[in-house]
Amino acid sequence: MKFLCVPCDSPMKIQTVGPPERGSLSIVYSCPECGYEIAMLTNAYETQVVQSLGVRIGPADASPAGASAKAGCPFAAMIPTTDGADGETTSAPTGETISVRWTSGAEARLANIPEFVRPMARTGIEKFARDKGALEVNEEILDAAREFFGM
Amino acid sequence: MKGYRDIAGDGGSRVLEQVAEQRTRITDGLAAVRHLVAVGSGKGGVGKSTLTLHLAGALRARGLRVAILDADFNGPSQARMAGIQDAVFVPGSHKVSLPKTRNGIAVFSMGSVIPESAALEFESAAPGDSHTWRATREFALLTEILGSFEWGELDLLMFDLPPGAERTVQYADFLGPRTSFLLVTIPSEVSRGVVARSVAALAKGRNRVLGYVENMSGYYCRDCNAIKPLFDSPMPSDLGIPCLGTVPFDPELARHCDSGIPLAEAPSTPVLRALENVAQQLLESLAASAHDSRELRRPGAESSR
Numbered sequence: 001m002k003f004l005c006v007p008c009d010s011p012m013k014i015q016t017v018g019p020p021e022r023g024s025l026s027i028v029y030s031c032p033e034c035g036y037e038i039a040m041l042t043n044a045y046e047t048q049v050v051q052s053l054g055v056r057i058g059p060a061d062a063s064p065a066g067a068s069a070k071a072g073c074p075f076a077a078m079i080p081t082t083d084g085a086d087g088e089t090t091s092a093p094t095g096e097t098i099s100v101r102w103t104s105g106a107e108a109r110l111a112n113i114p115e116f117v118r119p120m121a122r123t124g125i126e127k128f129a130r131d132k133g134a135l136e137v138n139e140e141i142l143d144a145a146r147e148f149f150g151m
Numbered sequence: 152m153k154g155y156r157d158i159a160g161d162g163g164s165r166v167l168e169q170v171a172e173q174r175t176r177i178t179d180g181l182a183a184v185r186h187l188v189a190v191g192s193g194k195g196g197v198g199k200s201t202l203t204l205h206l207a208g209a210l211r212a213r214g215l216r217v218a219i220l221d222a223d224f225n226g227p228s229q230a231r232m233a234g235i236q237d238a239v240f241v242p243g244s245h246k247v248s249l250p251k252t253r254n255g256i257a258v259f260s261m262g263s264v265i266p267e268s269a270a271l272e273f274e275s276a277a278p279g280d281s282h283t284w285r286a287t288r289e290f291a292l293l294t295e296i297l298g299s300f301e302w303g304e305l306d307l308l309m310f311d312l313p314p315g316a317e318r319t320v321q322y323a324d325f326l327g328p329r330t331s332f333l334l335v336t337i338p339s340e341v342s343r344g345v346v347a348r349s350v351a352a353l354a355k356g357r358n359r360v361l362g363y364v365e366n367m368s369g370y371y372c373r374d375c376n377a378i379k380p381l382f383d384s385p386m387p388s389d390l391g392i393p394c395l396g397t398v399p400f401d402p403e404l405a406r407h408c409d410s411g412i413p414l415a416e417a418p419s420t421p422v423l424r425a426l427e428n429v430a431q432q433l434l435e436s437l438a439a440s441a442h443d444s445r446e447l448r449r450p451g452a453e454s455s456r
Contacts (some may be wrong), residue, residue, distance in 0.1 A: 002158050009153055014163035023276035044315055045283055052284045054291035055169040080198040109242040114299045116292075117240045117247065122240030136326055146248050147239045 003038065005031035012038070012137050017058035025057060100126040101140040174300035180246070183304040183456040186437050187330040188361070189222075189311035191324055193349035194342045195314030198366040199335045200228045200420075202398065202429075203311040203406055215306040218249065220262035220296065223313040223321065224271050224289055230262025234411025238263045246301045259300055290325055293307050306426060307437075316349040317452055320356065328357040333395070333433065337367040347390055361436040362393035364429055370400040371422050395436065396429035398422065 003012040010033045018026035023044030030037045042050075050057055102110070113121060128145045129137050161167070181187065190203045200223070207217045212361060215253060221229035230236045235258050238250030249257040265271060273288050275281065310330070312322055315334065332353055336346040353360050369378040378399045401422040 002155060002161050004158065006152060010152065011153070011160070012162055018398075021275055037294040041352060045280065048280075048284045049287065051276060052177060052287035053166070053170065054173065054294060055166050057164045057166070059163040069377040080201065109244065109305070110454055112245055112299075113242045113247040114295050116295075117284050121240040121242065121247070125241060127172055143370060145239065146243065147210075149241060149248070 001040075003035060003040070004030045005036055007036075008033035010034075012055075014059055025050070027057060077101055098130055099135065100129055101136045103136060105139045106137045106142055109139065109142055153298060155292040161335075173294050173298060177294060180298055180300075181308065181329075183295070184218075184308045185303055186303065186307045186441075187310070187326060187333050188307055188332050188433070188437070189310040189312055189319075189326060189337060189358075191312035191322065191332055191349065192314065192335045192342075192346055192412055193316035193319055193352075194336065194345040196334050196341055197337045198312075198398075200232065200311050201404070202335055202364060202366055202426075202434045203309050203402065204229060204232050204256075204408070204435065205398075205426050205431055207229055207307075207309055208254060209426045210434070211256050211305060212250050212427075213430070213443065215311065216304060217307045218257035218302060219259070219309050219311060221262065222253060222293060223309045223311060225259050225313065227262035229258055229311055230260035231267070232408040233258045233260070233338050235260065235263050236411070239414050243301055245264040247299055249300055255303075257302075259296060286321065290321070293325065316345065316352050319349045320352045323353055323356050323358045326358075328359075331359045331361050331437065333361050334390075334392070335366050336363055336390070338365055338384045338387065340384060340388060343390060349386070350390055350392055359440050361433065361440065362395040363390055364395050365397040367400040368397035371420060373403065373420075376421075377417075378428075382384040396425060398429060399423045 004010070008031055010031055012029035012031050015030050015037065016026075017028075025040075025042045025047050027040045027042070028037055029040065049151055067151055110118060111120060125137055125142065125145055128148065129135070129141050132141070132144070137147040190206075191346050192199050200221070203219060207219055211217050219229055219233070221227045230238070233252045233256065233438055235250045238258075238264075240250070241248045248439045249259055250263065273285075275284070277284060301444065310322065312319060312328065319332070323330065323335060329425050334346050334349060370381045372378075372379050381400060386400060399422050401420065403420075404422060
């Protein structure tokens, strides 16, 4: 979708994108020639079409909106029962809590994978680390996990 | 006044470019995959998933590098059948490693992500109106899976498709002409009728239909060590595509699927030999398909046909 400032015959540029609120995105465009501003307010169907395409709305250097603007994973509802989704701590079978830290390098690798598998990947890798007696997930642990799980 | 095509870009979001980048990521990720084969039907319950896994096993036994993408997101069954329900996805340097079966077949299935007691759900700005967006969302998910997992160097990547003739065509459109189709039917006219619709629908596109497999073509009686009839279809209708083989139903293989035991660990039976024959036919058909593609690319080849 493109917007044209009719008096200037000039394409308008996105200025700001508000996060989805009750299913509506607020996207402000302005004319680079005259500065005139308009806002496009999407209905829930339009918002959902954008989300379904898996694209971001807004300038590339701005914080994401549309598909990625909502806090957390856009596919989060797909995984209704995932343990340890966002934590560095998990519960041992005895009920005792064991903390497992992630190094920045390991976190960076985790960030590369799709959000919908990230929680279960984190949980499984932390269990693997604990089983190995490690309290830290680093890149060596990740490589060992890859080998262990036959990948 | 300027028209749509007079204006470069869309004001900042680059939506079309983002979609193109998604496609490029898929193309790059599958660049080292020799053959893409979608196993579909149109009809549900004909054994697409079982046949996909067992064919993959037969191909793997020949030393081929094989992976399965269970594209039936709403009814994934490969995770259970392949024994990877509890798989752990481990991130590599850029992409996610795929879990493998005991006999070395890489498998992605939503059944490894979502427990069987739950259904696939998406967060939505338009809840209650999923008929307007659900298919698009599922293909975005397929895009993410194809672009994010390490498919690596493979001889075959097999897609286990969901039922529905229209879904079969949607996957053909999405996967593009590199993907060949193998259709599955059972020996009933109801099933053949639905598969015939899929053949007709696919004929309008650019994907090659390699042929069909008749699954549940009789059943294997272990007591008699013989194949006995299962359906009464004396005059089957012609589907207009090659038959790559028939595979009898074997309750023992069904038990293997429920338990996630690979085909290679099952005792040799006429059913396994039938699967090996289908695997051979599939490879020959793919080889012929590759030859045809080379012929078409040869200068002047198209005009000489």
